[in-house]
Amino acid sequence: MTSQAQVPDEIVSLCERCVEAFSETSEVDAMIEFVRGELPKLQRKKRLFADLLLGAFERASFPDLRWATMFDNEMLLCLDPVHKFSLRAFLWEPGHYTPVHDHGSWGVIGPVTGRLEVVDYRRTDDGSDEGRAVLVEKSINTIEPGETAYTLPLNEGIHEIGNPTDETIFSLSLYGKPIPRGYIYGFNVPEERAYRIISPTTKKKLLIAQALPGLDAAASEKVLKKLAEHPVEIFRELSPAEFGKLS
Numbered sequence: 453m454t455s456q457a458q459v460p461d462e463i464v465s466l467c468e469r470c471v472e473a474f475s476e477t478s479e480v481d482a483m484i485e486f487v488r489g490e491l492p493k494l495q496r497k498k499r500l501f502a503d504l505l506l507g508a509f510e511r512a513s514f515p516d517l518r519w520a521t522m523f524d525n526e527m528l529l530c531l532d533p534v535h536k537f538s539l540r541a542f543l544w545e546p547g548h549y550t551p552v553h554d555h556g557s558w559g560v561i562g563p564v565t566g567r568l569e570v571v572d573y574r575r576t577d578d579g580s581d582e583g584r585a586v587l588v589e590k591s592i593n594t595i596e597p598g599e600t601a602y603t604l605p606l607n608e609g610i611h612e613i614g615n616p617t618d619e620t621i622f623s624l625s626l627y628g629k630p631i632p633r634g635y636i637y638g639f640n641v642p643e644e645r646a647y648r649i650i651s652p653t654t655k656k657k658l659l660i661a662q663a664l665p666g667l668d669a670a671a672s673e674k675v676l677k678k679l680a681e682h683p684v685e686i687f688r689e690l691s692p693a694e695f696g697k698l699s
């Protein structure tokens with residue numbers, strides 16, 4: 453877990469229950485069902501999250517806004533030590549929607565305030581062209597505090613989530629263990645395009661690898677070697693010839 457002394461008991465307790473439950477099953481359906489039973493208990497705790505957001509605003513050590521996240525409206529609340537799951541909070545401005553995207557893991561999402569709209573898509577192309585994706589809208593659902601929606605990994609869980617209300621709202625997401633890609637896919641539905649979305653931290657590491665050859669050949673070689681051995685796919689893909697594509 454993250455620094456436990458600072459983490460509210462309710463969050464520690466949920467994460468401990470997940471550790472226990474996920475030690476007994478690795479079936480995605482069972483893990484999703486478990487989280488869908490547990491997350492609403494946290495979604496009802498407005499006082500807890502009011503205090504938590506105040507703490508974040510006042511630079512308390514939890515949640516630490518410096519922790520790396522994929523999106524700028526996201527805060528990490530709990531990361532399982534063996535990365536089997538993470539609990540995250542999201543803040544949504546009025547009318548803010550994610551791009552249509554996939555995930556490398558399953559996930560369960562639920563609002564604490566307001567309501568969230570979830571649009572699910574079905575992919576109809578075979579994925580053989582990395583930059584192309586043909587998506588068809590499958591369903592639109594609205595979820596309120598105490599309710600959850602879930603997503604599946606990769607093409608089975610392509611979706612868009614947003615805040616259809618005129619107030620800024622707060623939500624929770626619990627994600628399973630992601631496949632080590634180092635990116636998610638975003639989709640431009642009308643143009644039938646797929647593109648990689650890379651977290652700011654990953655992007656910085658890639659740019660460091662890109663900048664180092666101009667600074668020091670030995671340092672550059674060291675970083676390249678490490679990236680080539682890295683378990684995350686996007687780092688292993690790197691070679692000097694590919695640097696140009698990333699900028």
Ligand SMILES: [Fe+2]
Nearest residue numbers: 553555611613
């Ligand atoms: Fe998502």
